[in-house]
Amino acid sequence: xxxxxxxxxxxxxxxxxxxxxxxxxxxxxxxxxxxxxxxxxxxxxxxxxxxxxxxxxxxxxxxxxxxxxxxxxxxxxxxxxxxxxxxxxxxxxxxxxxxxxxxxxxxxxxxxxxxxxxxxxxxxxxxxxxxxxxxxxxxxxxxxxxxxxxxxxxxxxxxxxxxxxxxxxxxxxxxxxxxxxxxxxxxxxxxxxxxxxxxxxxxxxxxxxxxxxxxxxxxxxxxxxxxxxxxxxxxxxxxxxxxxxxxxxxxxxxxxxxxxxxxxxxxxxxxxxxxxxxxxxxxxxxxxxxxxxxxxxxxxxxxxxxxxxxxxxxxxxxxxxxxxxxxxxxxxxxxxxxxxxxxxxxxxxxxxxxxxxxxxxxxxxxxxxxxxxxxxxxxxxxxxxxxxxxxxxxxxxxxxxxxxxxxxxxxxxxxxxxxxxxxxxxxxxxxxxxxxxxx
Ligand code: HAM
Numbered sequence: 234x235x236x237x238x239x240x241x242x243x244x245x246x247x248x249x250x251x252x253x254x255x256x257x258x259x260x261x262x263x264x265x266x267x268x269x270x271x272x273x274x275x276x277x278x279x280x281x282x283x284x285x286x287x288x289x290x291x292x293x294x295x296x297x298x299x300x301x302x303x304x305x306x307x308x309x310x311x312x313x314x315x316x317x318x319x320x321x322x323x324x325x326x327x328x329x330x331x332x333x334x335x336x337x338x339x340x341x342x343x344x345x346x347x348x349x350x351x352x353x354x355x356x357x358x359x360x361x362x363x364x365x366x367x368x369x370x371x372x373x374x375x376x377x378x379x380x381x382x383x384x385x386x387x388x389x390x391x392x393x394x395x396x397x398x399x400x401x402x403x404x405x406x407x408x409x410x411x412x413x414x415x416x417x418x419x420x421x422x423x424x425x426x427x428x429x430x431x432x433x434x435x436x437x438x439x440x441x442x443x444x445x446x447x448x449x450x451x452x453x454x455x456x457x458x459x460x461x462x463x464x465x466x467x468x469x470x471x472x473x474x475x476x477x478x479x480x481x482x483x484x485x486x487x488x489x490x491x492x493x494x495x496x497x498x499x500x501x502x503x504x505x506x507x508x509x510x511x512x513x514x515x516x517x518x519x520x521x522x523x524x525x526x527x528x529x530x531x532x533x534x535x536x537x538x539x540x541x542x543x544x545x546x547x548x549x550x551x552x553x554x555x556x557x558x559x560x561x562x563x564x565x566x567x568x569x570x571x572x573x574x575x576x577x578x579x580x581x582x583x584x585x586x587x588x589x590x591x592x593x594x595x596x597x598x599x600x601x602x603x604x605x606x607x608x609x610x611x612x613x614x615x616x617x618x619x620x621x622x623x624x625x626x627x628x629x630x631x632x633x634x635x636x637x638x639x640x641x642x643x644x645x646x647x648x649x650x651x652x653x654x655x656x657x658x659x660x661x662x663x664x665x666x667x668x669x670x671x672x
Contacts, residue, residue: 253363263581272368275391276346286327292317300517306353333551341374360565371558381522382496396575405509406524414483419460433513467510518542537561587613589631592642595621
């Protein structure tokens with residue numbers, strides 16, 4: 234027998250939740266359900282169907298195309314068969330793998346959504362946790378930027394439904410394809426792009442000196458670094474031709490991005506959207522339109538992020554199928570909704586009952602349990618008190634369980650076979666025939 238002696242402080246340590254994880258007591262679960270239910274409703278409204286995958290995958294799957302940042306944040310382990318596995322830090326690689334597996338059977342285009350529980354070994358901070366939930370919507374098999382615009386609009390559709398407005402949040406949109414073409418025009422070799430993107434993604438997240446320092450590690454020429462800084466500061470698509478020379482590829486990418494904005498206008502989302510060259514995204518697989526939605530005060534990290542990734546399925550050994558999508562986490566969103574007064578603890582029901590069954594005295598307790606069972610069998614949510622408290626106390630319990638109606642089992646049941654039904658909102662009471670009511 235392996236006896237490990239633990240000190241008192243070691244025992245106490247074990248009882249703590251891991252840093253960056255959350256316990257969902259019923260009030261926190263109500264918040265999570267409120268967010269997730271809204272995500273699901275938005276997905277369904279916008280024509281997406283739900284999927285899910287396993288919570289862990291082969292480690293290698295995230296090393297192929299997600300980029301170094303996410304690889305550094307992996308919770309990975311080796312199983313008893315010596316397989317190297319990782320808990321999913323995102324679901325996009327799983328989605329690509331799943332679609333490749335059934336590529337011949339799945340009718341295109343695919344519009345799928347999912348709400349996976351994800352883990353990233355990040356340093357826990359405001360809006361960043363080690364375990365979180367992330368709404369994903371992805372459209373596979375549509376090359377036209379209409380799909381990109383639809384992904385942005387669906388994300389905004391959810392946010393609009395929470396009560397947020399274009400005064401609160403902004404979708405910042407750019408294009409990796411355009412950025413690549415412009416960087417090439419200022420002398421950056423194509424092979425450099427993959428290592429440069431995660432640095433450019435940091436532009437607005439770190440002080441400019443630190444940003445320049447990071448660039449200096451990749452680029453020798455101070456002129457090129459200056460050109461990059463100028464490029465990253467462009468805030469209008471119309472300014473681009475004045476600042477950088479456009480070759481055919483850059484012009485094509487710019488036209489494509491303008492078409493995204495034209496679709497967004499048609500979809501009535503123009504007030505919520507703006508071009509922002511500093512949106513690059515940290516993940517390696519993006520190839521076209523990229524976007525992030527931010528709170529306008531700029532105090533929080535991105536509410537969501539996504540973009541086009543046309544090579545991921547082929548990088549995973551499948552055919553070349555285009556894809557675009559986004560992920561929105563629950564952590565930043567919850568902070569923002571609370572800050573804006575759109576989510577308060579007392580606005581959510583932790584419990585909701587159709588009926589609470591109370592009895593006027595202990596002799597009728599068995600009847601109350603029997604009636605509760607029958608009501609549950611009819612498909613209603615019903616509960617009773619385990620203790621035969623005074624009726625007043627039972628009414629209080631009914632209230633705390635948020636019961637719409639209370640069935641009061643009293644002397645009438647034995648005398649005339651009737652039950653009292655009390656409407657908890659109005660206080661109105663009616664008498665009903667028990668047999669008819671319960672049949
Ligand atoms: P991402 O930018 O890594 O993209 O994450 C998207 C969103 O997930 C973030 O904007 C944030 O709301 C949330 N998030 C990320 N990390 C954390 C964390 N440690 N704690 C709390 N929330 C977090 C992706 O994951 C892409 N796979 C999205 C995508 C789907 N692109 C195309 N399809």
